[in-house]
Amino acid sequence: MAPEGGGEVRFKCPVRRTLKPVHLIDNGKINRVRGTVYAVRVSPAIANRVVDSAKGILLQFLPDIYIYTDHNKGAKSGKSPGFGVCLVAQTTNGVYYTAEAVSNPSGSTEAPSVPEEIGKLAAFRLLEEIYRGGCVDSTYQSLATVLMALAPKDVSKYLMGPLSPYTIQCLRHIKDFFGLTFKLETHKKTEDEEELNFGGPKVLTSCIGVGYINYSKKTI
Structure with a gap:
């Protein structure tokens, strides 16, 4: 997490000679939402609070919602505390909409983030992407x-x-x-x-x- 980081990103991508033309003009309807709440160097209860807040918004529209929690501590968690959530909505035609919200970095001039606010922010951002469509x-x-x-x-x-x-x-x-x-x-x-x-x-x-x-x- 920001500002000191300490993590590692691994990126893998297959090598292709050519691409294929694409025809995607029907997005379908939303049938499920999945997500992950991550928390490092903070209490595990914070991740659960984020989950409850996000689900409280999304369950008003869809029953098939599952949000995982990923909590790390010690050397595996990096150098700075923080938490965030990533949500993905999938449609019947295999289209994905994503949204994310992250807590304010440690030491920033902004007030410390509240888990419930982060969960609601991510949920509203996902609903906005669904409304935009495509x-x-x-x-x-x-x-x-x-x-x-x-x-x-x-x-x-x-x-x-x-x-x-x-x-x-x-x-x-x-x-x-x-x-x-x-x-x-x-x-x-x-x-x-x-x-x-x-x-x-x-x-x-x-x-x-x-x-x-x-x-x-x-x-x-």
């Missing part, structure tokens, strides 16, 4: 557009919620680097969304990839 949450919109740009010279389509400022700037960078312009269309709400007056405006993004190939990856 087939990807706002955090990973830019990654989706980059992968679409690097795909083969075929049409890729991706339904997204309202584009974040970071994604808008990423589209400008893609145009500068690859000379590729995305087609952005306003997507109409489904009948269920119109009836419930639910969900923000969605954007159907489409492009023809540049056909990027990783020549260092040998084919067999």
Whole structure:
């Protein structure tokens, strides 16, 4: 945890020669929520308080909710105390929405975080991502557009919620680097969304990839 850290991140990624065009235009309906509350160098009871707070909000909308707790102490917990929660909502079509909330760092000028507030904040952030809709949450919109740009010279389509400022700037960078312009269309709400007056405006993004190939990856 911040500010002194002391942890380690291990990242693994398969090596691909080419990507595949993607067509994701139906996000489906939310059927379950999973999450993890992590706490280091603090009382184990804090993690349980975060879980109860987050579930208290989410259980009003969905029964299938399970949030794990991960508590560490001693040398395995790093150098600074803190806690946080990561929530993931999954739809019937395999789309994921994520949200996270973390306590204020030790020694910061802000007041110490209350576990109940962190749990509620994460739950409300997840509900906001669900409301925004689309087939990807706002955090990973830019990654989706980059992968679409690097795909083969075929049409890729991706339904997204309202584009974040970071994604808008990423589209400008893609145009500068690859000379590729995305087609952005306003997507109409489904009948269920119109009836419930639910969900923000969605954007159907489409492009023809540049056909990027990783020549260092040998084919067999």
